Amino acid sequence: MPATPYRLKDCAYGNCKIRRKKMLSRVANTIYWMCRYIERAENVARFISVNLNLLLDMPMEKGNHWEPLVMITGDQKVFEKNYPDYDKKQVIRFLTFDREYPNAIITCLAAARENARSIREIISSDMWEHLNNFYLELSDNCSPDFALSDPHRFFKIIQMRSHLFTGLMDCTMSHGEAWNFARIGMMLERADKTSRILDVKYFMLLPQADLVNTPLDNIQWSAVLKSASALEMFRKRYHRITPRNVADFLIFDEGFPRSMRHCVAKANVCLNRIDGSAPTGPPQNAAEKQLGRLEADLTYTDIDEVIDQGMHEYLDGMQTRLNRVDTTIGTTFFNIKLAANTGVQEQ
Amino acid sequence: MKTFSTYDPEDFYDELIVADGSPRPGARLLVDMIESLPAGDLALRQKAAEALLLKMGITFNVYGREEGTEKIWPFDIIPRIVSADDWQQIESGLKQRIFALNEFIQDIYNAKKILKDKVVPEDLIMTSRTYRPACEGFTPPKGIWCHVTGTDLVRDSDGLIYVLEDNLRCPSGVSYVLENREVLKRTFHQVFEASRVRPVDGYPSKLLEMLEYLVPEHIVSPTIGVLTPGIYNSAYFEHSFLSQQMGVELVEGQDLVVDNGCVHMLTTKGLKRVDVLYRRIDDDFIDPEVFRPDSLLGVKGLIGAYKNGRLALANAPGTGIADDKVIYAYVPAIIKYYTGEDAILPNVPTYICRDDDDRAYVLEHLDQLVVKAANESGGYGMLVGPHATAEERADFAEKIKAEPRNYMAQPTISLSRVPTIVGDRIEGRHVDLRPYVIFGEEIYVQPGGLTRVALPKGSLVVNSSQGGGSKDTWVL
Numbered sequence: 001m002p003a004t005p006y007r008l009k010d011c012a013y014g015n016c017k018i019r020r021k022k023m024l025s026r027v028a029n030t031i032y033w034m035c036r037y038i039e040r041a042e043n044v045a046r047f048i049s050v051n052l053n054l055l056l057d058m059p060m061e062k063g064n065h066w067e068p069l070v071m072i073t074g075d076q077k078v079f080e081k082n083y084p085d086y087d088k089k090q091v092i093r094f095l096t097f098d099r100e101y102p103n104a105i106i107t108c109l110a111a112a113r114e115n116a117r118s119i120r121e122i123i124s125s126d127m128w129e130h131l132n133n134f135y136l137e138l139s140d141n142c143s144p145d146f147a148l149s150d151p152h153r154f155f156k157i158i159q160m161r162s163h164l165f166t167g168l169m170d171c172t173m174s175h176g177e178a179w180n181f182a183r184i185g186m187m188l189e190r191a192d193k194t195s196r197i198l199d200v201k202y203f204m205l206l207p208q209a210d211l212v213n214t215p216l217d218n219i220q221w222s223a224v225l226k227s228a229s230a231l232e233m234f235r236k237r238y239h240r241i242t243p244r245n246v247a248d249f250l251i252f253d254e255g256f257p258r259s260m261r262h263c264v265a266k267a268n269v270c271l272n273r274i275d276g277s278a279p280t281g282p283p284q285n286a287a288e289k290q291l292g293r294l295e296a297d298l299t300y301t302d303i304d305e306v307i308d309q310g311m312h313e314y315l316d317g318m319q320t321r322l323n324r325v326d327t328t329i330g331t332t333f334f335n336i337k338l339a340a341n342t343g344v345q346e347q
Numbered sequence: 348m349k350t351f352s353t354y355d356p357e358d359f360y361d362e363l364i365v366a367d368g369s370p371r372p373g374a375r376l377l378v379d380m381i382e383s384l385p386a387g388d389l390a391l392r393q394k395a396a397e398a399l400l401l402k403m404g405i406t407f408n409v410y411g412r413e414e415g416t417e418k419i420w421p422f423d424i425i426p427r428i429v430s431a432d433d434w435q436q437i438e439s440g441l442k443q444r445i446f447a448l449n450e451f452i453q454d455i456y457n458a459k460k461i462l463k464d465k466v467v468p469e470d471l472i473m474t475s476r477t478y479r480p481a482c483e484g485f486t487p488p489k490g491i492w493c494h495v496t497g498t499d500l501v502r503d504s505d506g507l508i509y510v511l512e513d514n515l516r517c518p519s520g521v522s523y524v525l526e527n528r529e530v531l532k533r534t535f536h537q538v539f540e541a542s543r544v545r546p547v548d549g550y551p552s553k554l555l556e557m558l559e560y561l562v563p564e565h566i567v568s569p570t571i572g573v574l575t576p577g578i579y580n581s582a583y584f585e586h587s588f589l590s591q592q593m594g595v596e597l598v599e600g601q602d603l604v605v606d607n608g609c610v611h612m613l614t615t616k617g618l619k620r621v622d623v624l625y626r627r628i629d630d631d632f633i634d635p636e637v638f639r640p641d642s643l644l645g646v647k648g649l650i651g652a653y654k655n656g657r658l659a660l661a662n663a664p665g666t667g668i669a670d671d672k673v674i675y676a677y678v679p680a681i682i683k684y685y686t687g688e689d690a691i692l693p694n695v696p697t698y699i700c701r702d703d704d705d706r707a708y709v710l711e712h713l714d715q716l717v718v719k720a721a722n723e724s725g726g727y728g729m730l731v732g733p734h735a736t737a738e739e740r741a742d743f744a745e746k747i748k749a750e751p752r753n754y755m756a757q758p759t760i761s762l763s764r765v766p767t768i769v770g771d772r773i774e775g776r777h778v779d780l781r782p783y784v785i786f787g788e789e790i791y792v793q794p795g796g797l798t799r800v801a802l803p804k805g806s807l808v809v810n811s812s813q814g815g816g817s818k819d820t821w822v823l
Binding site: 022023024025026028114117118119120121125128129132133136177181274333334 | 401402403404577578583587588590591596597598599601602612613614615616617619
């Protein structure tokens with residue numbers, strides 16, 4: 001393209017104009033939530049997989065194995081209003097295909113796709129096309145039948161689609177501010193959901209305290225690991241499956257990508273990059289302060305303290321703190337309109 | 348399967364096939380190629396193209412149903428071919444027309460010479476719903492008002508090309524020209540290469556150059572944005588596509604504030620000044636302080652910043668005056684007035700209902716005419732006389748009598764046709780053509796433009812909101 005006289009006059013270095021980008025708050029918010037939604041959809045698929053694995057491993061067990069899944073979402077009331085029983089078919093339908101339910105897989109994907117659609121100019125076409133297809137296939141009329149007739153395969157596919165999305169994001173999108181916000185959303189959601197996967201076991205176990213340390217108990221713990229795709233990696237670190245080891249691994253392991261500590265650390269790195277802060281320097285805003293403190297706590301707490309405190313209570317506390325980080329990121333980066341109107345601004 | 352052997356152009360002008368069934372000169376390669384395909388292959392290619400569009404999420408939204416209903420862009424893979432000679436006439440005709448319209452808009456908001464010389468009646472301008480008193484006495488950056496125009500052209504059975512209407516506000520569709528081409532390159536690549544089709548993908552660069560041209564010279568690294576009403580707008584896909592192709596921001600009203608007389612974006616790191624907006628929000632909604640106070644889409648104070656030279660807008664507010672469908676009737680006179688030349692592209696004969704004789708004729712011949720409201724678009728607010736019921740015609744007659752200023756009428760044109768895939772066969776369907784014109788440092792006409800096709804048999808309405816589809820347009 002020939003340079004116009006106007007361009008030549010303007011640009012001392014020839015024919016390129018560098019646009020110094022600043023990111024729209026709305027866009028940052030949208031991409032952050034896009035990734036949270038996808039990660040959430042994947043994790044709902046994981047919860048269902050935990051349960052499917054558990055049921056396979058204890059075919060003789062009687063009792064209600066589908067209710068805990070709804071319990072960990074905290075949405076029993078929503079469920080009970082619309083569904084008569086906690087059976088497999090209804091719980092799967094609720095968690096996967098119920099568009100009225102905000103945390104159903106299909107609702108999360110619809111929201112992720114709507115978000116992606118409004119920032120298509122920011123993400124890569126590969127990401128958009130994949131997410132668009134992912135959603136379209138899930139909304140196909142045949143999907144519910146597939147989910148019920150071959151649930152293991154169905155929910156595995158959902159997990160894989162989500163991984164593919166993450167891979168595309170890493171490989172086809174510049175690792176700039178938008179990508180860092182996307183990663184923070186994904187990591188916070190994942191940390192939260194790992195804590196909830198651990199809680200599935202807690203809810204399963206609660207009515208049956210006498211089963212602790214029985215073979216059945218070990219089977220259940222290994223099902224939990226499988227659901228976090230963690231069994232092999234766990235085996236390399238610990239050889240024996242005990243509740244203590246599993247919890248230690250899923251909460252504190254430094255290197256395992258779904259452990260809470262790992263997720264929080266990665267989110268923190270991305271947040272520092274956005275602000276241009278040194279990783280060990282003082283926090284520049286409330287979000288950095290909260291997330292940094294959370295990471296430090298995860299570094300300096302150990303599993304014995306958690307067990308002393310009570311695992312469920314500990315996990316519950318972590319979930320609250322993660323929510324608080326989420327809110328603070330919102331007020332720090334996404335809702336700056338108030339600040340603008342009161343004349344507080346940076347250039 | 349002899350695909351074209353059963354094809355009958357009937358009494359219409361067909362863009363690919365002449366009356367005896369043989370291809371027009373430029374269409375031979377394409378027709379031969381389609382003929383040589385194994386049975387069923389063409390339908391498969393059509394399906395593959397549709398699947399591609401779905402996968403790429405190329406959609407538009409339809410109003411009047413559930414809010415934001417997203418539809419896949421209907422697309423037919425048989426392209427429409429425009430000969431080099433036809434194109435030469437179209438291109439020079441459009442440059443002449445857009446130049447004159449720009450002069451006209453500048454004149455009526457400033458010196459008003461053309462009104463004083465009584466070439467265009469003054470009351471017609473002052474009663475137009477798209478006249479913007481807020482623009483009086485204003486000259487936009489570089490004197491350009493209509494930066495982007497999409498002018499609708501049709502070919503009648505006499506083979507001549509006419510201007511059907513001008514769209515100077517926020518004409519849409521150019522993104523589909525680019526995406527259609529992408530799909531066709533994959534579908535018919537051999538013919539495509541052999542036919543030397545003129546490329547269309549320079550459009551985003553031309554658009555960006557034009558937007559940069561509007562920036563005051565001392566600003567070295569301008570911030571440029573496409574202003575969209577958001578994802579529920581019918582043309583949202585296009586807004587997003589253009590901003591992506593140009594590498595500029597896509598902003599909504601909620602992303603902008605006016606501070607210290609300048610327009611700023613709200614970013615994660617505070618405010619960032621914006622220099623140019625390619626706005627795709629109508630005048631009415633762009634600034635609640637100046638136009639509709641109930642608008643939630645716009646930005647308070649935007650017009651003030653614009654008029655003080657702190658922001659450039661494309662297209663300029665106020666351009667709508669030139670695409671009032673009644674003022675359209677005066678465009679040949681406008682061209683003559685500002686250029687001294689006759690219009691290269693003729694208008695379709697037009698009856699102006701505010702004119703007593705014309706109105707009497709229109710009311711008497713409603714069954715033969717197409718009647719349009721002055722300021723509707725997208726195929727809304729019009730009557731296609733020959734296809735309407737007696738009751739619809741009577742209703743329209745009342746509307747015309749009640750508000751004659753607001754209506755004009757044209758004879759029904761028998762739009763030219765292009766072979767189109769209908770189920771497992773090929774039938775002729777009516778088309779129009781919307782080329783896109785960018786007015787920056789010079790006037791650029793994108794080769795081709797959007798061919799819109801009326802998919803229902805016999806239909807003459809090509810708007811996508813009324814069930815129309817599109818085709819790729821090959822300029823040779």
